[in-house]
Amino acid sequence: MLKPILALLLGTPLAAATAAPAALSLEDSFDAHARVITQNDEKAKATLRNSLRTADASDIADIVDELYAFENLAAGFEEPAASIISARRKTIHCLADRIEKSNSSERGIVDYHCTLPDVSAAFGAYRDAKARHRSGEQSLEGAKAFLQTYAAILRDAPDTRYEARAEFSRVGDNGPWASIDMGLLGLKLLKQLMPFQAWDERIEAEAVTAYSGIPACDLMLDAQLKFAERYDPDSPLQRGTTLQDIVAEKVRSLGPNLAEAYCRGTHDRNRAVWEGPISQEDIDQVRAE
Template sequence: MKTRHVLAASLLLCMPLLVAATAPAPLTPEQTFDLYAQVMLEDDAAAARTLNDALRPAFDGQDSLEFNKGAFAGALAAPLQGLLAAAGSDNARIEAMPAVVAANLGKTRCRAQGSTLRDNDAVDGAKVATVDFTCQVTALDGLRPLFDASVADNTPAGLKRFTDGYVAAVSSGPRREVRGSVDLYPAKDNGYWYSGNLDALVAPVVEALLPFDAWQQEVAAKDAPTVTGVASCDLLLQQHRQCVAKIAPEQLNGVDAMADELRDKAQTQSVEAMVQECKALRPIAEMMWTDACR
């Protein structure tokens, strides 16, 4: 009996150590990104629970992420449903688009490839983790001629030819790899990582799945004066100059300075870097545009 009491006491003394040993370790930036991607793109409820469980200590015991199955796919499918309706598709096909998009997103496999840490200039002693990642997205470049033809034709028949090809590609077409990066921010003395901008997590996937605005800009950019040699930048400069000339001509010198800066950067930066730079500048410029510019 005495031996049993000694063993029982020893087990009780060890219990806190056993509990501590089984507590989940804080997630790395890479693990955090992978879970976010699984939740948002793959509708993975288990990943949502894992992420919320891991981040709860950093969020005062509350869940940091709300899981809504199918919400993201439904949001992406909405403009596609409008296109299908304009092309005269039947209701069954239109209503099936959220499920088609959800199945496509489930194959994206966005996963972290590594991360780098840097000082957070806005918070003393804090870090920012930049996570580099890859995603497997549907290859839609082959549909570009159908898209251009549908824009030029501007008829339901032309639009239907494009939407038929688009739905087929999204359903079972080949895939390609895209790369991206996103910043994760710390909580609890850099022990936990979270996203302050969920849109940035999925931007490469959205741009690949819904490239229509980018395609239209490329067509429009063919007529823009060459300043940087990068189509999207030259189009932005042309549109911004035309707008400022209408609403605030006294500020055209600011447009000239913007053009000079982008021209200089284009001499040393890659086309891809310039595209990203002008993509970030566009919404800032558009904030200044009134209805007269649109």
């Protein structure tokens, strides 16, 4: 009874007093996504959830609880390393640099950057730990020692800048802004903070003759050359530096990031062929790449 009376006294229609939250603007949608992903900001979570609930498919709001990237970042670390990591992750943030809407206002693009610690200085310690593991010298104490070194480097690391682009689209007519790219941002930031897969590639690529300067491409090229030398020595690709030139052109045309993804995908797709039993169909498939 009190709520209708207050609405009348204030001269505010009851419908307006109880109206559902409106969908966020594109700029505010990006900001809310970024604060949830990097900081698990409760206010941003509530705001973003309410915005997404304005869509016809209201269950889209469930993605908000899956966005935070760093919940388990300190898992496996003992004190004081765990506290060091928890403290430094609070400094990570993302800001929009350019926002553009389509003429129909149904699609938008946000160019942005994230500021996060540069952990590249930990690569040497990681390589040493991997070498000890391969030689059979690795122990639980050795693994703990690396984690402590990594935490110390993370604590004192200078900031680095991660630049990306996110495409947004409206969910329904004049509905909220949603983005698949933002849903993947947390994983990408984790790979920047814990680039162990990329470091494994780099270590593996050190044993091959580098050509492109991109570990994933060097590994792909090395596998292709060995495959061709063994099974298809008369291929035109084996003449001079033809195969190397093709990879180098890919790198130039795609740029480092896309070239890395292309090379890794090609390598993974053909790994079984290059390393296992071979058939004419396999040879034709690799030639077609």
